[in-house]
Amino acid sequence: MTLSELLAAAQVADGSVAMDIGDDWSQGRSLFGGIQAVVGWRAMRALVPAAIPLRTLQMTFIDPVPGGTVRATARVLRTGKNTVHVEARLEDSGKLQASMIGVFGAARESRVRVDMPAPPGKAFDKPFRFMPGLTPNFMQQFDVSLIDGAPPLANTQATRASYQLGLHDSGPLTEAHLLVFADFVPPVALSWMAKPTPGSSLTWMFELLREDFTAHPPTGWRADAQLLAARDGYTSQSTALHAPDGTAIVLSRQSMVVFD
Numbered sequence: 403m404t405l406s407e408l409l410a411a412a413q414v415a416d417g418s419v420a421m422d423i424g425d426d427w428s429q430g431r432s433l434f435g436g437i438q439a440v441v442g443w444r445a446m447r448a449l450v451p452a453a454i455p456l457r458t459l460q461m462t463f464i465d466p467v468p469g470g471t472v473r474a475t476a477r478v479l480r481t482g483k484n485t486v487h488v489e490a491r492l493e494d495s496g497k498l499q500a501s502m503i504g505v506f507g508a509a510r511e512s513r514v515r516v517d518m519p520a521p522p523g524k525a526f527d528k529p530f531r532f533m534p535g536l537t538p539n540f541m542q543q544f545d546v547s548l549i550d551g552a553p554p555l556a557n558t559q560a561t562r563a564s565y566q567l568g569l570h571d572s573g574p575l576t577e578a579h580l581l582v583f584a585d586f587v588p589p590v591a592l593s594w595m596a597k598p599t600p601g602s603s604l605t606w607m608f609e610l611l612r613e614d615f616t617a618h619p620p621t622g623w624r625a626d627a628q629l630l631a632a633r634d635g636y637t638s639q640s641t642a643l644h645a646p647d648g649t650a651i652v653l654s655r656q657s658m659v660v661f662d
């Protein structure tokens with residue numbers, strides 16, 4: 403199912419959601435982290451007016467989330483003059499799988515405005531295709547090209563990777579679509595490996611820079627990732643997500659682990 407189809411089929415109550423997510427969104431023994439975030443976001447969105455956009459989301463991945471019915475509950479922590487803080491938890495039979503804090507905020511007038519520059523042009527364009535049994539299942543939801551840096555398993559000590567992304571989805575673009583775009587990029591550290599090596603995210607910080615993204619198509623997006631630091635099997639990676647016109651829409655920061 404596409405992301406829009408999953409959202410349309412979600413069973414939503416006041417502060418809770420259940421979504422049936424198939425193996426086509428899996429990543430190894432767990433669901434893709436971006437789709438896990440979507441489940442928690444959907445529960446939070448049920449408590450926050452649609453007119454108040456998401457500004458930032460912090461997520462901790464605690465336990466594998468298998469495919470099937472995924473459930474999340476949310477509660478408002480605080481409602482201020484401009485912002486609403488909401489907590490969401492993914493749980494299975496009382497077992498905590500992931501924890502999230504989302505901050506939704508109304509726009510305020512400010513003299514401070516700094517826009518990120520548009521990214522550079524493509525260094526090259528190499529299709530990065532879904533290959534059953536070799537690449538994660540969730541990749542079948544995307545059209546991907548590597549346009550700079552190095553891919554996983556390149557046996558190259560790269561510190562950056564850039565991808566052009568398209569999502570197989572005909573629905574209108576939502577914050578949920580940005581979550582799956584922003585989490586697509588694999589650990590840059592995996593480019594150092596010459597053979598398949600496990601790697602996963604521990605924590606994720608997602609920051610939405612602009613709320614005027616909905617008119618963009620679900621194709622032609624660009625994710626620029628940089629490996630900032632690595633030691634003792636843990637890495638710090640940042641990603642900037644740009645719309646098809648080059649506008650920066652999301653900043654992302656992840657703490658990851660690689661098992662090599």
